[in-house]
Amino acid sequence: MENQEQSGKRLVLVPGPFHGHLTPMLQLATVLKSKDFSITIAHTQFNNPDSSAHPDFTFLRIPDGLSEEEVRNPDLIAIMLRLNVNCESSFRECLTQGPDHMEPVDKICCIIYDALVYFSETVARDLKIPSIAMHTSNAATNLVRPILLQLKAQGHIPVPDSMLQTLVPLHQPIRFKDLPLSNFGSLDYFLEAVVLMHKIRSSSAIIFNTIHCLEESPLVRLHQRYQVPIFPIGPLHKFAPTSDVRLLQEDTDCITWLDKQTHNSVIYVSLGSIAKMNQDQLLEMAWGLANSKEPFLWVIRPGSIPDLEWIESMNEEFKECVRDRGCIVKWAPQKKVLAHDAVGGFWSHCGWNSTLESICEGVPMICQPCFGDQKVNARYLTHEWRVGLELEGEIERGTVERAVRTLMKEKEGEEMRQRVLDLKRKVDVSIDDGGSSCHYLSEVVELLRSF
Ligand code: UDP
Numbered sequence: 001m002e003n004q005e006q007s008g009k010r011l012v013l014v015p016g017p018f019h020g021h022l023t024p025m026l027q028l029a030t031v032l033k034s035k036d037f038s039i040t041i042a043h044t045q046f047n048n049p050d051s052s053a054h055p056d057f058t059f060l061r062i063p064d065g066l067s068e069e070e071v072r073n074p075d076l077i078a079i080m081l082r083l084n085v086n087c088e089s090s091f092r093e094c095l096t097q098g099p100d101h102m103e104p105v106d107k108i109c110c111i112i113y114d115a116l117v118y119f120s121e122t123v124a125r126d127l128k129i130p131s132i133a134m135h136t137s138n139a140a141t142n143l144v145r146p147i148l149l150q151l152k153a154q155g156h157i158p159v160p161d162s163m164l165q166t167l168v169p170l171h172q173p174i175r176f177k178d179l180p181l182s183n184f185g186s187l188d189y190f191l192e193a194v195v196l197m198h199k200i201r202s203s204s205a206i207i208f209n210t211i212h213c214l215e216e217s218p219l220v221r222l223h224q225r226y227q228v229p230i231f232p233i234g235p236l237h238k239f240a241p242t243s244d245v246r247l248l249q250e251d252t253d254c255i256t257w258l259d260k261q262t263h264n265s266v267i268y269v270s271l272g273s274i275a276k277m278n279q280d281q282l283l284e285m286a287w288g289l290a291n292s293k294e295p296f297l298w299v300i301r302p303g304s305i306p307d308l309e310w311i312e313s314m315n316e317e318f319k320e321c322v323r324d325r326g327c328i329v330k331w332a333p334q335k336k337v338l339a340h341d342a343v344g345g346f347w348s349h350c351g352w353n354s355t356l357e358s359i360c361e362g363v364p365m366i367c368q369p370c371f372g373d374q375k376v377n378a379r380y381l382t383h384e385w386r387v388g389l390e391l392e393g394e395i396e397r398g399t400v401e402r403a404v405r406t407l408m409k410e411k412e413g414e415e416m417r418q419r420v421l422d423l424k425r426k427v428d429v430s431i432d433d434g435g436s437s438c439h440y441l442s443e444v445v446e447l448l449r450s451f
Contacts, residue, residue, distance in 0.1 A: 009109045010038040011448065012060075012095070012129075016116035016136065017047035017083070018076070019273035020353050022245045023237075024136045024209045025114055029057060030240035035445045040108075042091065044083055044117070046071060049245055060098060063090045075185025076274075077193050080116055084196070088119040095127060105129070109451040112207070115197045125202045130451045132444075133200065134207040137352050139218035139232065140380060141180050141373040142208070143225075144171050146198050148179065149191050157181070178379040183371040200226055205447060209234040209352070212436035213426040214359070214385070229447070231440040235356040237335065238431050239441065247273050247301075248331035254297055255336060257327045261295050264344030264417075267366075267404055268337050270299035271349040275370040277305055279313055281395045286318055288400020294408045295325045297343070299332050338363050344417070345407045350377040350388075359387070362424035364416035366391055366403050387420035389413075 011032055015025035026049065029039045039057040043049055044064040051059040065086035066079070073079055095105050111131045113120030124131035135142055147168075151157045156176065164177040182190040200206065210232045212219060222230055233239075258266060269289070271277065277285070282305055289296045302310045311328060334354070337343055338361040346358045347366040355377045358365055365388035367378035381388035389403050389412075407413040430437045 009036075009449065009451075010040060010103055010107050012040045012042050012108050012111045014042045014062075014091075014111065014113040014117050014120040015049070016080075016114035017044045018116075019047075019245060019247045020351050021114050021116060021136050022047070022049050023353060025112075025134065026054065026245060027236035027240040028112070028134065028207070028209075028233075029054075030242070031236065031441065032445070032448070033057070034240075037109075037448065038103075042094065042120075044087060046079065046083065053246070060094055062087050062094055065090070073185075075189070077182055077184050077189045078186070081189060081193055081196075084117065084119040087117070088122055091119060092123045092126060095123065110204075110448055118196050118199070118201075121201050121203055131203045132205045132207060132447075133203045134209075136209055137180075137373040138210045138355075138377060138380070139208055139215040139222055140171075140174070141352075141376045142198070143218045143221055144168065144174055144376065145180055145194050147171070148181070148194055151179070152187075152191060158187070173383040174376060174379055178369075178375040180373045180376050181371070200228060203228065204451075205229045205231060205444070207444065208232045209236050209356070211235060211356075211427055211430050212440075213430055214380075214423070229443070231444050233437050233441045233444060235360055235427065235431070235437075237353070237357060238360060238427075239437075241335075246331070250331055250333045251329035252333060254327050254329050254332050255340065258297065258337065258340045258342045261342035263341055265408070266295045266297055266340075266342045267292075267345040267347055267408055268297045268299075268332075268334075268343050268363075269347040270332065270334065270354070271301075271304070271368070271370065272351040272354060273301070275304070275349045275374075277395075279305060279308065282308075282311075282313070284395045284397045285400060286314060286322075288395075288397040289326065289404065290318060290321045291397060291401040292404035292408075293325070294404050295342075296322075296404075297327045297329070297332065297337065299329055299334075302330055335361075345404075345413070347391075347404070350374040350381060352377055355381065359385075359420060359423050360427055362417070362421040364388060364407060364413060364420045366407055368395070385419065385423055387416050387423060389416070 013029050015022045033039050041057050042060040108129050111124040115133050115135050121131050159176045166176050168174045205228050211234050212232050346363045348354045350367050350369045367388045368391045369375040369378040382390045429435050
């Protein structure tokens, strides 16, 4: 506290308004708070974070001007483009004529913003405040995203079936089918957003929630691409374990259930905070798990299956079959689950946070990417780090059953477990004193103090 008063440095952090973006930004805020900065979280009304969970931060709500109809739009990219247009002037106003408790704008030493909310950089530049961009996806995705436009111009996007397995030149191991395309709405909107997100403009540096030991080669190439310093300071959840955003009430009973299971016996299943599945996929997943005969803990988010409240379509036969072996919840304390001794595998959509969390606990994965960077992450998990099995094609119970058995019971799965444990040890070294992430974090703090 004393130091904070002495330094008087205030940072404004602007998270992207999605669960997987809010969490790492709040983790970064917690880390920077511990380095004696005062923190303001400037957030959109859309998907606003719960300020009561973070009493140490000041929260500033940016009026985003989205109508109820716009908020209901399933095309999240269209929402982002609109938000960036709407928020530019309202953010500027918030900073210059904000509430009484806001410090004068000249006390703000830097604006750190999620690359999704690039309007923040325009405002920072206008107000002559230094800014830093943060990407919450990995370095490999950031390397390949900007070439999407060029691939479209060459007629390779949408990707023709004949090219799905072809490696993208200069971006191995990524194949055309792994390109981080969105499956929300219009391709043109998406490509427009990609260009805007990747412009570095006046920002002084770029932060990545990744780790040098995982992405050495993509990071080297990003260093060459950008003229500003790049700071891979992940995994942020290890530096700030307590600053999670909870999308839903966590079901802690599942930990009691895990306590009764044996070492490495349970497969944990979750497709994150956005991905949806249809009723057929739900049934194929369910019967694949049931037929594998392995214990499972499965997160099914309410609302993730169109036209269903939750899992009311699952019949008694299934429930009876998995009664002693399955636990289904609406939202789990994922990091605790992955750290639990009973969990031996993670069937995941491969969101970047989930990927990092699994690697950090040494848990091998079944990869079922749905869209965007998840496809790049899955390809790295299966072909670069070789700690995950790819679930290819349509979800079908036979394939699911085989994949679960392979991961949990067979030699191939055990080899993946050994490799992910090796990776975990490397990550542990990175976050220790003198490790790469720790070093880059000190550099970020030094840069911020210099502003
Ligand atoms: N998560 C959780 N409980 C759940 C499912 C997910 O706490 O039941 C958390 C998980 O730990 C991760 C985040 O939600 O931090 C999901 O982020 P990710 O980048 O993996 O995927 P997204 O939700 O952005 O698709």
